[in-house]
Amino acid sequence: MGISERKAKEKEELKSLILGAARKLFVEQGIEQTTIRKIASKIEYSVGTVYLYYKDKNDILHDLHTQGFKQLGGEMKVLMNVTDPMERVKALGRLYLQFALENPDMYDLMFSMKAPMDFLDSVQKDEWNEGKATFGVLKATVKECMDKGHFAGHQLEPLSFAIWSTVHGMASLHISQRIEGVDLGDPDTVLANAYKAFVMMLEQE
Amino acid sequence: MGISERKAKEKEELKSLILGAARKLFVEQGIEQTTIRKIASKIEYSVGTVYLYYKDKNDILHDLHTQGFKQLGGEMKVLMNVTDPMERVKALGRLYLQFALENPDMYDLMFSMKAPMDFLDSVQKDEWNEGKATFGVLKATVKECMDKGHFAGHQLEPLSFAIWSTVHGMASLHISQRIEGVDLGDPDTVLANAYKAFVMMLEQE
DNA sequence: TGGATAAATGAACAGTGTTCATTTATATTT
DNA sequence: AAATATAAATGAACACTGTTCATTTATCCA
CATH class of the missing domain: 1.10.357.10 (Tetracycline Repressor, domain 2)
Incomplete structure (x- = not known):
């Protein structure tokens, strides 16, 4: 309900936070510099967290x-x-x-x-x-x-x-x-x- | 003279041996599988030897x-x-x-x-x-x-x-x-x- | 407050290209 | 032929990659 909705929204928020960092890295420094570790450190989360919201790197690139x-x-x-x-x-x-x-x-x-x-x-x-x-x-x-x-x-x-x-x-x-x-x-x-x-x-x- | 010529030829031979292995890997298994280590092991030389004949991987790919x-x-x-x-x-x-x-x-x-x-x-x-x-x-x-x-x-x-x-x-x-x-x-x-x-x-x- | 659930972590794994001190082989000189 | 100098080959080590997963941390609910 209201709670699980908010949770879902928060999940989506972190997901788009990841995507935003990925996008910034991608347009500013190209694909080579767009690594999972750099995305994670840019939003100050760990590597593993990224994989909680995206299946793999192709998933991120597809979203991008x-x-x-x-x-x-x-x-x-x-x-x-x-x-x-x-x-x-x-x-x-x-x-x-x-x-x-x-x-x-x-x-x-x-x-x-x-x-x-x-x-x-x-x-x-x-x-x-x-x-x-x-x-x-x-x-x-x-x-x-x-x-x-x-x-x-x-x-x-x-x-x-x-x-x-x-x-x-x-x-x-x-x-x-x-x-x-x-x-x-x-x-x-x-x-x-x-x-x-x-x-x-x-x-x- | 004769000797240094022969040596130069041998050098070229090994170089084209490397290129041949690279080509085979490339056409049969694609670029992803065409790694320096696989090229080297295919001709039974070490990784370092490949770098004696090619500056880097781009050099090989350019030859290809x-x-x-x-x-x-x-x-x-x-x-x-x-x-x-x-x-x-x-x-x-x-x-x-x-x-x-x-x-x-x-x-x-x-x-x-x-x-x-x-x-x-x-x-x-x-x-x-x-x-x-x-x-x-x-x-x-x-x-x-x-x-x-x-x-x-x-x-x-x-x-x-x-x-x-x-x-x-x-x-x-x-x-x-x-x-x-x-x-x-x-x-x-x-x-x-x-x-x-x-x-x-x-x-x- | 205590126990269950969810979220976040980061060390570890297998792979990549590349380097370079060390070893092995060949050639030259004594 | 033996000793030396040169050239060739080696493979462990480095810094990086994507990905996994046991462990820790945080949040929620009774």
């Missing part, structure tokens, strides 16, 4: 990855004000790319690292709700485009996935530092120009 | 990543027989994607992991020769396309980079298992259809 999706989702919501679907697709891509450049470690966690997914499939497979929701926004917008006559001859899912792949590819190559070595000049400029080329291709359809 | 590029480069060479540049671009993308699906760990090492790049930039920055050569092949083919009138209004580098990003994005999302969770159905089919959509967009130009 969910927070990232909440942030990205919130930023995407703003773009629902863009009425023209074609413009919205372009804006979504730009926002997605910008999110990746500004939060490289978080992006990596959300879309590349195995850890948060490894936690998931021990519970339920092929049910990556965060990804589903985000991809769903893109798919819905692409659908609107098709309804207005764009992308003739295309199928919704494959095309949407191809679009996602393109922007993800740009983000991924940037984060893994594969652009610097291949092309002299500022990586940000390379990305901006490549995105323009991509937009040109989209508009041709 | 170079081997991967030799393989990919060899496979790409075959496609030089495809005379029509547009067909060659499409074939290059298909080959690239196939390589990623068949050698997921190696692909990850070549295009995503930080380790091999971390070794590089301690020696010389923005000189990723393996990547440069591979991207160079794509760029040259795209250039041929443009010379024949395709991709009007596009710039060579940004367009080539956008193409690379698209196929890399597909490969990356597949390897990091972000497709299963988002889309019911066989990931390979999803990828094949998405690549078809991408090819459609290319041909529209």
Whole structure:
């Protein structure tokens, strides 16, 4: 009842205290420095306590990855004000790319690292709700485009996935530092120009 | 002279013995199982000996990543027989994607992991020769396309980079298992259809 | 207040990459 | 051939990682 409720709340509070410390370490010092011991000492609890609230490290990283999706989702919501679907697709891509450049470690966690997914499939497979929701926004917008006559001859899912792949590819190559070595000049400029080329291709359809 | 040459050769032999063991462990059991101790015990040498031939683990992983590029480069060479540049671009993308699906760990090492790049930039920055050569092949083919009138209004580098990003994005999302969770159905089919959509967009130009 | 339940602890375990004084093997010189 | 100098190989030790679990501490309830 009232008591057990309060207890549950306190449990949740300590859990989010752990998550907060993990998040701070993660965004400020990267994944390598985000160790269980450092998380524990940051909130002045022992190592064992962390394992009372999280099954393992993947559990924490999965929670962290969910927070990232909440942030990205919130930023995407703003773009629902863009009425023209074609413009919205372009804006979504730009926002997605910008999110990746500004939060490289978080992006990596959300879309590349195995850890948060490894936690998931021990519970339920092929049910990556965060990804589903985000991809769903893109798919819905692409659908609107098709309804207005764009992308003739295309199928919704494959095309949407191809679009996602393109922007993800740009983000991924940037984060893994594969652009610097291949092309002299500022990586940000390379990305901006490549995105323009991509937009040109989209508009041709 | 003769002696020091032979000694140098023996040194190289042991080095490639180490690399061979590392490669075997890597392709058969993944990066997690590829530890210095396991490499050493596989060739029946001690841990310290490995460090006599390789500066650190990143050094080994960089050598491994170079081997991967030799393989990919060899496979790409075959496609030089495809005379029509547009067909060659499409074939290059298909080959690239196939390589990623068949050698997921190696692909990850070549295009995503930080380790091999971390070794590089301690020696010389923005000189990723393996990547440069591979991207160079794509760029040259795209250039041929443009010379024949395709991709009007596009710039060579940004367009080539956008193409690379698209196929890399597909490969990356597949390897990091972000497709299963988002889309019911066989990931390979999803990828094949998405690549078809991408090819459609290319041909529209 | 005393006993039961819940929460927190931190030493211990098995693993990682890396170093370096010591030992073993090879080569050179006397 | 023996003694010495050089090169190569060793593996224990260090500092770190995630994870577990017997033990201690705190809280609750009768």
